[in-house]
Amino acid sequence: MPAVGPLRPLALATLLSRVGNGLLMTISVLYFTRIVGLSIAQVGLGLTVAGLFGLLASIPFGHLADRRGPRTLFVVLSLLLSLLALLYLVIGSFWQFILVASAVTVLDRGSNAVRFALIAGVTQGAERVAARAYLRSMTNIGVTAGAGLGAVALSFGTATAYRLMFVVYVVLGVAAALVVLAVPRVAPHPRADGPVWIALRDRGYLAVSALNAAISIHYSVIDVAIPLWVVEHTDAPHWAAALPLIVNAAGVAALQVRASRGIVDTVSAARATRTAGLLLLASMVLFATASVGDAVVAVVVLAVAALVQTAGELLQSSGSFLLGFDLAAEHAQGQYQGVWNTSTSVSSMLAPSVMALLPLGLGVPGWIVLGGWFALTGVLFVPIVRWAAARQLVVSR
Structure with a gap:
């Protein structure tokens, strides 16, 4: 376990959120095909389009973290990401899937860049490597645990079981975001002279x-x-x-x-x-x-x-x-x-x-x-x- 300090709530938040990620990784494709009624080709195309939009998110959100401070921005983005995932429960068409998946991916990629900025703000030098290592260990543990929870839903195979897993994902995401509030606030950096996109x-x-x-x-x-x-x-x-x-x-x-x-x-x-x-x-x-x-x-x-x-x-x-x-x-x-x-x-x-x-x-x-x-x-x-x-x-x- 990391020592008492800002890394510990970050580790707990990572564990909670990655349990949710592992859960969705296990059930999402089957949910979209069996429950929503999309084809495998539609799911693949939708996720590809969402991924392309996600590529555009990291740098602007990271820049915003520099200007406004990463902690509060990360909490806000994480809460929005979790709540937006609830829309998966009401989608009924391919175009709705693309819109929701794209919005979720943009927030996910953006919040990830802000998260790295937060790690950089509360650690220094070699501590950053140790921090990322701790968090990656938490990621693997969380994804594995989440996959186990997802397997429970798969064993039932009902629409209710699948939808319940999305609710669990949202609860875990909200809890993880609130835990990050225990991390000290990182002061924003004033705009430096020279080009903006350094x-x-x-x-x-x-x-x-x-x-x-x-x-x-x-x-x-x-x-x-x-x-x-x-x-x-x-x-x-x-x-x-x-x-x-x-x-x-x-x-x-x-x-x-x-x-x-x-x-x-x-x-x-x-x-x-x-x-x-x-x-x-x-x-x-x-x-x-x-x-x-x-x-x-x-x-x-x-x-x-x-x-x-x-x-x-x-x-x-x-x-x-x-x-x-x-x-x-x-x-x-x-x-x-x-x-x-x-x-x-x-x-x-x-x-x-x-x-x-x-x-x-x-x-x-x-x-x-x-x-x-x-x-x-x-x-x-x-x-x-x-x-x-x-x-x-x-x-x-």
């Missing part, structure tokens, strides 16, 4: 954000590529498709804080990300190898691959925690976190297509290409981060 002019930060987006594609390996790969290309029993996800979720929840302790500056963060890229390469090779042996060999290889992939993820995420904060201008953390959040959102949108094209489309060669991409991106972090940090130092003078 983060969009910071070429060093934009370059590192792009690299982070490129390597963050690995987050979709476990939940997008592995289930289909295990079922269609290996002799492992179908239950083994869940094994890497379980290993990953447990590893991140238990070890994220420990993995972040050695990352104290941009140099160590870049080196950790380089190591992460090489570990991700090794794990991609292992996942590909699972298609060669019999059922027992496949299960063992999948488990080992998941352990190696989780080690890479722990280092990559810890490095990104520090780089996203330390390479940003202190007076515009909200705006910079909006840029960082936007880059990861782009990565999340592109990742399923990459999975379909490379490992699922090309098979073993696709896995090797994907691993090489991660390794190359990780290696590039060291020189690019060095350049961005040097450029930041010159600008600050």
Whole structure:
């Protein structure tokens, strides 16, 4: 547990909200198709459109957090997000779904950028990495617990059970928002001289954000590529498709804080990300190898691959925690976190297509290409981060 202070209510709020997120992740698609009556194609298109609108939200809301202060803005956005989700209970058409999903996604992306600005405002230096690590552990625990609650609704399969889960999501979201009121207020930053959109002019930060987006594609390996790969290309029993996800979720929840302790500056963060890229390469090779042996060999290889992939993820995420904060201008953390959040959102949108094209489309060669991409991106972090940090130092003078 984090020490007594602003991080503790943030951790509790994260746990509560992520339980709600895990719940909706489990039931939402089935609710929209079975209860609302939308097709799978309509749900996919609606979420894609909503995601595109969400890309436009992070930077403006982050900038607003700089000007007005992040704590109250985060509480307001979180309350609006929770209450707006109630509209899912009354939608009855595809266009209504698009409108509500777009509004929810805009508030979700915006509040996430403001949340990062709040973390930056109540922590300093290496404390920020530890804070993000604690909160990521809470995220994994919460999503797992929420998925368990969602499974209860799925077992009943009734419209009432599905709708009740949306109500639970709203209650958890409101409670999480109110808990954040225990976090000290962060003073807004006055407008500095020079251009307003400073983060969009910071070429060093934009370059590192792009690299982070490129390597963050690995987050979709476990939940997008592995289930289909295990079922269609290996002799492992179908239950083994869940094994890497379980290993990953447990590893991140238990070890994220420990993995972040050695990352104290941009140099160590870049080196950790380089190591992460090489570990991700090794794990991609292992996942590909699972298609060669019999059922027992496949299960063992999948488990080992998941352990190696989780080690890479722990280092990559810890490095990104520090780089996203330390390479940003202190007076515009909200705006910079909006840029960082936007880059990861782009990565999340592109990742399923990459999975379909490379490992699922090309098979073993696709896995090797994907691993090489991660390794190359990780290696590039060291020189690019060095350049961005040097450029930041010159600008600050």
